[in-house]
Amino acid sequence: MADVRDREISIEQDHLDGVYRRLEEKIQEAEFLMRDAARRGQVGTPGALAERDAQVFRAGIHLNRLNNEFEDFLFGRIDLLLGKDGEKGPDGAYTSVEPADDAVHPDGTADIAETLHIGRIGVLDADYTPLVIDWRAPAAAPFYRSTPVEPGRVVRRRVIRSKGRQVLGVEDDLMRPELTARLAGEPLAVVGDGALMAALGQARSHTMRDIVASIQAEQDRVIRAPAASVTLVEGGPGTGKTAVALHRAAYLLYQDRRRYAGGILIVSPTPLLVSYTEGVLPSLGEEGQVAIRALGSLVDGAEATAYDPPAAARVKGSARMVQVLRRAARGALDLGAAPPARAGRDEEAGEAPEGQLDLGLPAAPAGPPERLRVVAFGRRVELDAAELGRVRRDALSGTAPVNLLRPRARRLLLDALWARSGGAGRHQDPELAAELRSGFDEDILSEDSFTAFLDAWWPELTPRAVLAAMADEKRLARWSRKVLGQGEARRVARSLSRLDPAGEGPLSVHDVALLDELEAVLGTPPRPRRKREADPLDHLTGLQELMPVREETQWERAERLAQERTEYTHVIVDEAQDLTPMQWRMVGRRGRQATWTVVGDPAQSSWSDPDEAAAAREEALGNRPRRRFTLTVNYRNPAEIAELASRVLALAMPGSPSPRAVRSTGVEPRFVVAGEPMGETVRAEAARLLETVDGTVGVVVAMERREQAARWLAGLGERVVALGSLEAKGLEYDATVVVSPAEVADESPAGLRVLYVALTRATQQLTVVSGRRDQPDADGVPDLLRDDVPPELLGE
Numbered sequence: 001m002a003d004v005r006d007r008e009i010s011i012e013q014d015h016l017d018g019v020y021r022r023l024e025e026k027i028q029e030a031e032f033l034m035r036d037a038a039r040r041g042q043v044g045t046p047g048a049l050a051e052r053d054a055q056v057f058r059a060g061i062h063l064n065r066l067n068n069e070f071e072d073f074l075f076g077r078i079d080l081l082l083g084k085d086g087e088k089g090p091d092g093a094y095t096s097v098e099p100a101d102d103a104v105h106p107d108g109t110a111d112i113a114e115t116l117h118i119g120r121i122g123v124l125d126a127d128y129t130p131l132v133i134d135w136r137a138p139a140a141a142p143f144y145r146s147t148p149v150e151p152g153r154v155v156r157r158r159v160i161r162s163k164g165r166q167v168l169g170v171e172d173d174l175m176r177p178e179l180t181a182r183l184a185g186e187p188l189a190v191v192g193d194g195a196l197m198a199a200l201g202q203a204r205s206h207t208m209r210d211i212v213a214s215i216q217a218e219q220d221r222v223i224r225a226p227a228a229s230v231t232l233v234e235g236g237p238g239t240g241k242t243a244v245a246l247h248r249a250a251y252l253l254y255q256d257r258r259r260y261a262g263g264i265l266i267v268s269p270t271p272l273l274v275s276y277t278e279g280v281l282p283s284l285g286e287e288g289q290v291a292i293r294a295l296g297s298l299v300d301g302a303e304a305t306a307y308d309p310p311a312a313a314r315v316k317g318s319a320r321m322v323q324v325l326r327r328a329a330r331g332a333l334d335l336g337a338a339p340p341a342r343a344g345r346d347e348e349a350g351e352a353p354e355g356q357l358d359l360g361l362p363a364a365p366a367g368p369p370e371r372l373r374v375v376a377f378g379r380r381v382e383l384d385a386a387e388l389g390r391v392r393r394d395a396l397s398g399t400a401p402v403n404l405l406r407p408r409a410r411r412l413l414l415d416a417l418w419a420r421s422g423g424a425g426r427h428q429d430p431e432l433a434a435e436l437r438s439g440f441d442e443d444i445l446s447e448d449s450f451t452a453f454l455d456a457w458w459p460e461l462t463p464r465a466v467l468a469a470m471a472d473e474k475r476l477a478r479w480s481r482k483v484l485g486q487g488e489a490r491r492v493a494r495s496l497s498r499l500d501p502a503g504e505g506p507l508s509v510h511d512v513a514l515l516d517e518l519e520a521v522l523g524t525p526p527r528p529r530r531k532r533e534a535d536p537l538d539h540l541t542g543l544q545e546l547m548p549v550r551e552e553t554q555w556e557r558a559e560r561l562a563q564e565r566t567e568y569t570h571v572i573v574d575e576a577q578d579l580t581p582m583q584w585r586m587v588g589r590r591g592r593q594a595t596w597t598v599v600g601d602p603a604q605s606s607w608s609d610p611d612e613a614a615a616a617r618e619e620a621l622g623n624r625p626r627r628r629f630t631l632t633v634n635y636r637n638p639a640e641i642a643e644l645a646s647r648v649l650a651l652a653m654p655g656s657p658s659p660r661a662v663r664s665t666g667v668e669p670r671f672v673v674a675g676e677p678m679g680e681t682v683r684a685e686a687a688r689l690l691e692t693v694d695g696t697v698g699v700v701v702a703m704e705r706r707e708q709a710a711r712w713l714a715g716l717g718e719r720v721v722a723l724g725s726l727e728a729k730g731l732e733y734d735a736t737v738v739v740s741p742a743e744v745a746d747e748s749p750a751g752l753r754v755l756y757v758a759l760t761r762a763t764q765q766l767t768v769v770s771g772r773r774d775q776p777d778a779d780g781v782p783d784l785l786r787d788d789v790p791p792e793l794l795g796e
Ligand SMILES: Nc1ncnc2c1ncn2[C@@H]1O[C@H](COP(=O)(O)OP(=O)(O)OP(=O)(O)O)[C@@H](O)[C@H]1O
Pocket: 196, 199, 200, 209, 210, 211, 214, 215, 216, 219, 235, 236, 237, 238, 239, 240, 241, 242, 243, 244, 601, 604, 635, 636, 729, 730, 731, 732, 760
């Protein structure tokens, strides 16, 4: 057996050597072309020179990646029967999925007609035969899809493990075990078993790995689903939703790079999950082509760092805030344009800015000016507070964003002053009257004092300043009347008191969605567009590689889209069950014309009103057709842990199916009752797990214990981390300690679902520590995790 293995490894080694030789040849060719181009100097057209540079660059990237980045550049192979027709695709492989009628001989033997190697990028030999097929190419699909039940043309599917230029091992699956297959006249060898299991058993690090070598058929169908419309993917914890979302982004880019480069947005719930996942795309060869952003970083210049108490978060995320924000945006006009340091917080605060004093403004307070006085045609014309109020109401009856209504307000002010001046009656002749009127307008508009008045009376509002203005409890009570309860308004106002009057200060993830809504309500007045300076290196770097038509390079397009920030071509939402209605509105604005992939698990939702969120989601996704997929296999948790978690699932969402765990370790979860102080027990358990696993250990606590837990674990090293329950979403560790299930469950209305998330983070071992609020039985199993949990213990 060892002989067979060694022989098969050396066969693959020969192939890999051939691939590297071919790549080196390509580099030499490209270098020759470059030298040649230099020799010929001016003879080549600029386009041809740029094309050569691009070739050199591309070949360089290839080799560099192969040598440095892609540890397992070549990872798969399929041996196939003859296809139904003799057609070949652009990658040189036969296209037919089904075998030819006579591919299997009557005596049950068959010849392998085609062997394909699958890798992270495609490589063609000098005669255009495929040496390596890109994993995203149609010809590679059978590598992922073929099963013994539906084998298609695949007889043997091989996973190749390599590091750098060296092949380390191979693992085979036979898809048609009933056949006696021959390859070049020799019987087809089969080595090892369980490539998937080998992948799953590996120790976890703090960053996610790609699964390109072991994508499963149900996942492959999602990854390769057509981009059009909305692809909805549901599946329990560990079913590969995040992995599938990332691989789908790479697949879409491969399919239609021109359309998607720079235009794919992946939205993740937390910065922790962003840093956990963002290495996957570069490993798939898609560095910098896709924006992965946390919900709290979707608005330029804002970065969520603060947490809201659950009760405040619930209100801030609710769609009811839309109305509150609309009123706040209009109401904030009344606060006048006090300088940022004084704007907002307190209506009584501060003096009016100096420039406004000669406009008849009250010296204090800093509210809007109460009178407008101008001189026109040598006469003084004045509008009092009541008239100004009427003009403002008229102006606000327009539907445009508040900042964009300013020109309308200015026109209505001029109309009101004109009416006041009596100028309208001076001429019967319409032409003369019109001339008089335009002279009048010009007179007023040229007055600096009028502009200063307008700035104070209809200031350009920033989202941050309006948000900060909402920190005043009385004011917010007014703006939210009949929409929020008094207690709700108070909680929101208090949570905003972190901000200074200009809105600077720590923001929560919910504040960011409010800022985005405010930006839409306020609008940004047009500013001259900044032109990107031409970079002389642009046409040397060869980054136009896949854009032969020189309209706009990928790079320029990516940069333009990032700068404009507004819209993406495809939006992928990870952990979609957690978006609040306000967050759906924010994300929806980034994909109004987009196609979508939305992955999530309702059972893991930490939002208290799933129906309200579902309605907002439907609105964001519009009426595009939906395509639904369900992932059913849990690749993360061993069966022992999955079984325990399913008890909480039964409480959190009765009747909801648990995904099937794909492996079992024989290690049952461990239950420990905390002594006093609790930290000592937790620390000891974390230390114990560090001894037993090679990779990482996550200690999940209720949000309010986050900082305390970090202190408990101080000094244990980098392999262990403390996490609040809401931060654990999407992450995984070799082993986890879940501290006090009851505390996690009690923390919010969706607490049981949050506990379900916490319990499903471990790939190998789980320890549950009961605290004071838990009621452990004789074996230390807390009440919430017993399979016979009495409903009255749920504290409902
Ligand atoms: N086909 C596969 N081959 C190897 N590993 C896989 C495969 N599918 C998923 N995994 C692994 O299983 C783990 C769980 O995947 P992932 O995080 O994508 O699941 P998820 O559905 O997003 O989970 P959750 O809902 O808990 O966030 C990851 O370590 C991932 O690499």
